[in-house]
Each structure stands twice: as C-alpha cells, then as structure tokens.
Amino acid sequence: MPRHKKYGGAGEKATTFTKRIWLDHEDAKSVSLDEEVTLKDWGNAIVKEISKDQDGNVTQLTGVLHFEGSVKTTKLKLTWLPKTSELVNLTLVGFDYLITKKKLEEGDNFINVLNPCTRFESAALGDSDMRNLKPGEVLQLERKGYFICDVPFTTLSKPILLFAIPDGRQQPVLK
Structure with a gap:
C-alpha cells in the first residue's frame, strides 16, 4: 500500500495483518465497550471487552473485525501496528x-x-x-x-x- 496517501512519490510499503495488534495507550483509554472504531488502512472493528489492571489502566482490548461498517460513522480512527517480532x-x-x-x-x-x-x-x-x-x-x-x-x-x-x-x-x- 502507499507509504503516504497524498504523496505518491513516497513509494509503497508492505503491511502485515495479524490477530493481535498494538494500539497507542492514549487511544486504548478512549475506547468504549461495544464501540465501533476504524483501524486505519484496514477497516472497522467492534470492541467487545476492555481489560484493566488493578489501577484501572487499560491493558488489553478485545474486538471483532467489522468490515461492513462505514469509516464515515466512527468517531475514533486508530493507528495500529501488527504484533509481530518484525517491529x-x-x-x-x-x-x-x-x-x-x-x-x-x-x-x-x-x-x-x-x-x-x-x-x-x-x-x-x-x-x-x-x-x-x-x-x-x-x-x-x-x-x-x-x-x-x-x-x-x-x-x-x-x-x-x-x-x-x-x-x-x-x-x-x-x-
């Protein structure tokens, strides 16, 4: 896929899709249960579970992909990284x-x-x-x-x- 959506001269990059991904912690804190979010350059997902530690910090989100969802209707557009050893x-x-x-x-x-x-x-x-x-x-x-x-x-x-x-x-x- 393109490295930069608006500047084709930046070239292309390979993207890996995995079952587990990394999100910025600030993004994870802003997600609500059963909320539909957009994973940039992938599609939509619905958050089904939010795990927190004893101090109330978000440690994990569990969700399901929802490719039928519209990017236009989601409030949160999240950047992500695949959870791989290649990072x-x-x-x-x-x-x-x-x-x-x-x-x-x-x-x-x-x-x-x-x-x-x-x-x-x-x-x-x-x-x-x-x-x-x-x-x-x-x-x-x-x-x-x-x-x-x-x-x-x-x-x-x-x-x-x-x-x-x-x-x-x-x-x-x-x-």
Whole structure:
C-alpha cells in the first residue's frame, strides 16, 4: 500500500495483518465497550471487552473485525501496528527552546532564563518497513509529527534514531 496517501512519490510499503495488534495507550483509554472504531488502512472493528489492571489502566482490548461498517460513522480512527517480532525499536527525540522567555529584557540574568531540559526522548515501536529508512529521510508518524532519520536500522538491539521536525505551531508531543 502507499507509504503516504497524498504523496505518491513516497513509494509503497508492505503491511502485515495479524490477530493481535498494538494500539497507542492514549487511544486504548478512549475506547468504549461495544464501540465501533476504524483501524486505519484496514477497516472497522467492534470492541467487545476492555481489560484493566488493578489501577484501572487499560491493558488489553478485545474486538471483532467489522468490515461492513462505514469509516464515515466512527468517531475514533486508530493507528495500529501488527504484533509481530518484525517491529523495530525507535527512539524519538524532540527539542525544546533554549531560552524560556520569548524576549530577553535588559537586566535578565541569562542563567535564569535557560531551559534546563531542551532534549527529550521517548521509546516507540515502528513497523518493519522502517528498516529501509536512510539517514536524512523524512517521514510522518501519524499524530506524532514529522521526523528525520538520524541513525537508521542496523540491528534489532539498536533503535532507529528519529529527530522531531518542529513545525513552529505546536508544543512538542514527545514531552
């Protein structure tokens, strides 16, 4: 299937469909029992069971595919990954402003306006097609933003390193 729906020049990618999939935890928390959701680039599914741990955190959703359902009628459109051993580890790196004020004023002590943490990282999983990323290649991770590949795939034990590309309009989503 296409790597990017609106940009054919991005090429194609292979997609694996499995009985078990990974969802972002924030997405899993927003799903209701018996709700029909859309699994992007696959079809609809109906959530039949929501499992939680002793603290009330969602640990698993169980559902059934419902290909007859309409993508137009579902509230939630979820990105997903197949649960396979072929997934690759990612390190997503974001950067924040060096200075905590929009404008320095005369008399500001420079050390007091320095941001103590300008780099932040989060671990993630990526589909097996990301093994083909080259250094400098730009990609979009849905609902996370655009990233540039700094260190490509070499081995399963070493994550792919992706740097967030700020768009200037929003706060970083990795924090």
